[in-house]
Amino acid sequence: MHLHTLTILLVTSAVAFALLGPVPAMLERARWPSREPRAALILWQAIGLAGGVAVLAAAMSLALAPLHPSPLIAAGAFAGNLFAGDPTGGLGVAHFVLFLFALAMSARLAGVLPMTIWRTWQARHRHRDLVGLVSRPWPASRPGHGHVLDHPVAAVYCLPGRAVRGAPRVVFTTGALAQLDDTELSAVLAHEHAHLTERHDLVAMPFLAWVTAFPWFPGVRRARVSVAMLLELVADDRAATTADPAALASALARIGGSAGAATPDGALAITGAGVLLRVRRLLDPPPRSPRWRATAYLMAATLVMLPPSVMLPVW
Amino acid sequence: MARLGELEHAIMDVLWASDSSMTARDVRDALSDRDLAATTILTVLSRLENKGLVTRDRSARAHRYRPTDARDVHVASLMRQALDSASNTDAALARFADAVTPEEAAALAGALDEAMRRRRAEGG
Incomplete structure (x- = not known):
């Protein structure tokens, strides 16, 4: 050679x-x-x-x-x-087979990304549509704005999007609203709006596509988990510039803690280490x-x- | 778009609040302050039927509509999607905080006390 x-x-x-x-x-x-x-x-x-x-x-x-x-x-x-x-x-035959293999890998990479984007977009669109239909009005006495789901489990999440086709939405359960005082609520809203403004969903998307395309590489799975975590840290940092970091920390501890209490068998996503790390990081910024x-x-x-x-x- | 979504929301609220199925006229009467045309109501009802949210009873001359599922059922399915990190929708939304194990919950409770103490200290 x-x-x-x-x-x-x-x-x-x-x-x-x-x-x-x-x-x-x-x-x-x-x-x-x-x-x-x-x-x-x-x-x-x-x-x-x-x-x-x-x-x-x-x-x-x-x-x-x-x-x-x-x-x-x-x-x-x-x-x-x-x-x-x-x-x-x-x-020769051996090299030609290798060439076909490389070609198939490229095609898989190139094909999975648009497919992942399409699926995610559809799932989000259905979810957003239903949230719009079943949500309750945001309580007038609370600061900010969002959609409210009548559910005892404390959960907060956002649905990213462009204002043109389905505006981004922040969703709170009644359980989450009940847990948070006004300062904490403003801090959580600042965190979610950081995700929406910086379009963190688009940063996470290629990593999701890579996991879908090549789930057997540990490095690819690690990348996805780490990126998701780092995006939370970035949103925490941005929220901390306008909101009280200690309020964001107590909000995280309340919501993370109560969601865990609601599912004693731990059937839900067990990535609580992330929540704990974020709380400590907000209280004592490195x-x-x-x-x-x-x-x-x-x-x-x-x-x-x-x-x-x-x-x-x-x- | 926004107006249509808002109208769908209002009509679903009427149907969920009602004990029995309703005709388009019943819905219009319930929303009389909006001064809606009957055709508008019918259009929105058929959109909701296509989405699987409303079931239509065609036995009478005036079709009767009722919610396919209670509001709670839809909320429960949304919560499943929102909390299930393994689902396809995981990428579609970003959760504020994931659930934790009991040991981590104990550590979190300690962190919460600390956060509250600092807030009191800073707030004066």
Whole structure:
């Protein structure tokens, strides 16, 4: 095998392997993301992007290696052979099968994202429609505005959307409203509006699509869970700029605690560690870290550049 | 859009508040302050029927409408969607706080006391 092909293969497979396993595991355990959640989100996005590109690049360069040491030129030669009437594009059987495999992976990635967006959009639309029909009017004595569901379990959630086609909605159960005083209620509303304003649902979407497409990679599952958590931290931080952080903390503790009490068998989502961490973080905000922020951005930029740059024929 | 949704809400409220099924005329009388045309009521009722929220009885000349399910049933299904993190709708909405285990609830109770103490301290 040509040395150049070998280098590309080594780099792309190493990046792919690292980004699907050990790197997400390390980032998930790291403590600095709680200090710099926005930078950590950017890093997760870079990991997702670079990981996907590296896997495909590794498979494609290995498949096309017999045609030319440089993958881009090899791809051109492959296309030329196909047009010239060679059904396998000048590849042997083994390499052609690998090429088909890489092609199927790309198609899966490309197809799952729009499908996930469509499904989520439909589920949200149905849910929003029904909320509009069964909700009670927001109590005039309470601050802010939202939709009220008559239910004893304390729950608060938001339905993102654009104002044009189904405005975003914040939904409270009567159980949640009863638990919160006015200051806490304003803090919760500020948190939910941070999600809606910054469209955190769009940030989470690609990670959901990756889990749907490749559920067997632990790194992909870790990415999704961590991203969801970081989005909560970002919304907490934003809410804390306009609302009382201690009120947001007590609201979190009340709602998280009472929802747990309502389901003693723990049948619901058991990610309470997140709630506890958020409460403590709001009460004692960890110091910001410009150094970690800069490192995260640098790592993100390097990751995104790495797989494409080794593919270039200039080497 | 917004007006139609609001009208659907109002008509469902009337149907849920009624003990028996209603004709379009009954619904219009219940909403007499809105001065709605009978055709508007019929249009909205058939939209609600398409959504599965309303069941139509065609045996009489004037069709009678009633809610397919009680309001509680719909609320319960919304809550299931909202609280079930494994469902497809998980991505559709963002929960404020997930449920916790009893041990974590105890730790949360401690954190809550701390938060309340600080709020009192800051509030003066």
